[in-house]
Amino acid sequence: VDVSNFNGRTWLDMAANFVDENEHVVERFSLIDRDTILYEATITDPTVFVTPVQMRFTLKRVPAEQQILEYSCLEGERSLQHYTDEDGGKKRRAR
Amino acid sequence: VSTTRVLASSVGAGVVAMVVLAAAAQTTRPTPSFAPSRLWDGTTPDFRGIWQVRDTAYVNIEGHPGSKGIAASKSIVVDPPDGRIPYKPEALARRRDNYRARATADPAVYCYQPGVPRATYLPTPLQILQSPGNFAIVYQENHSFRVFQAAARPHFDNADWWMGDTRYRWDGDTLVADVASLTDQVWLDQAGNFHSTEVHILERYRLTGPDTLEYEARIEDPVVYTRPWTLRTVLFRLKQAGARIIEDECLEDASGVRHHVSPYDPKNLLKSNYSRR
Numbered sequence: 001v002d003v004s005n006f007n008g009r010t011w012l013d014m015a016a017n018f019v020d021e022n023e024h025v026v027e028r029f030s031l032i033d034r035d036t037i038l039y040e041a042t043i044t045d046p047t048v049f050v051t052p053v054q055m056r057f058t059l060k061r062v063p064a065e066q067q068i069l070e071y072s073c074l075e076g077e078r079s080l081q082h083y084t085d086e087d088g089g090k091k092r093r094a095r
Numbered sequence: 096v097s098t099t100r101v102l103a104s105s106v107g108a109g110v111v112a113m114v115v116l117a118a119a120a121q122t123t124r125p126t127p128s129f130a131p132s133r134l135w136d137g138t139t140p141d142f143r144g145i146w147q148v149r150d151t152a153y154v155n156i157e158g159h160p161g162s163k164g165i166a167a168s169k170s171i172v173v174d175p176p177d178g179r180i181p182y183k184p185e186a187l188a189r190r191r192d193n194y195r196a197r198a199t200a201d202p203a204v205y206c207y208q209p210g211v212p213r214a215t216y217l218p219t220p221l222q223i224l225q226s227p228g229n230f231a232i233v234y235q236e237n238h239s240f241r242v243f244q245a246a247a248r249p250h251f252d253n254a255d256w257w258m259g260d261t262r263y264r265w266d267g268d269t270l271v272a273d274v275a276s277l278t279d280q281v282w283l284d285q286a287g288n289f290h291s292t293e294v295h296i297l298e299r300y301r302l303t304g305p306d307t308l309e310y311e312a313r314i315e316d317p318v319v320y321t322r323p324w325t326l327r328t329v330l331f332r333l334k335q336a337g338a339r340i341i342e343d344e345c346l347e348d349a350s351g352v353r354h355h356v357s358p359y360d361p362k363n364l365l366k367s368n369y370s371r372r
Contacts, residue, residue, distance in 0.1 A: 065248075067242065067244055067248075068242050069256075070208075070256040070257060070258055072207070072208050072256075072257050074205075074206070074207065
């Protein structure tokens, strides 16, 4: 999967690793057994990274009776309780 | 815009032709039901595609006159036959209040999810994703989506969601979906039509031709209405080359005015005062 046209306003995680509008991602999804997807992503961003960043992890199938539930993220909601102090939770709140 | 106009006029001509054919057919025999193409299992009707309504029910599902930028429209309420939602008196009063305050009171102004059935007749397309045993709709509006669950599973209790909890089954070639667990924080349109958390919706999706999808919703809510009522509209297949759902991020700024943010609009990249980051 080839992904482009990012707006540069997203982070890669909660620790402030970032990309800009030159981000370009090539993703690979591979079933490595019946219930496991190997996910690989190569992130290229010449204005941020000196070499492409590669990541790889597995996704496990959950039992068939599970279903996706709604999570509607609305303005005014804050997820700061998910951040540890080391990640800047208290500092951000103090701003 | 010009592409849309060309498409609209050509689709419009097609509709006229179909209406004429249907009228001719009705004089001799009942309108034959359309036989849709099937998924690769050979049985499930194939609803996949990008669809959009062409009426302006999103402004008011009851009939309304034209206004700047908005075409007049007949009511899409087909039952009761007068096209009016059968509100209880106190609920009708609340609808009037909603209508007067609609510029700031419509939940859509604050980028809330559109709810059901409102998501279906918005002036933005939706995409039906399907495989045997799976059915999902992705709406362009504000990242809304619904994963339809098999009817064999019961509804969840004690939870109200913006887009509800949907269970579906096939009735012949018609998909019948039962929707419950909807919040009362949504409206049915921009005119302040509403329901309570007691609402229960029965949707019917049916192909009436290769490029027309009839949508019907029977809406029951003993708190708000004197009796169940039904709306019906038609979705048309988007056929221009490269038609696709485009990202539509709705953010509310500090002044409470919504913005649809698209990477296709360079102006949006320059704005930096969104309150959600």
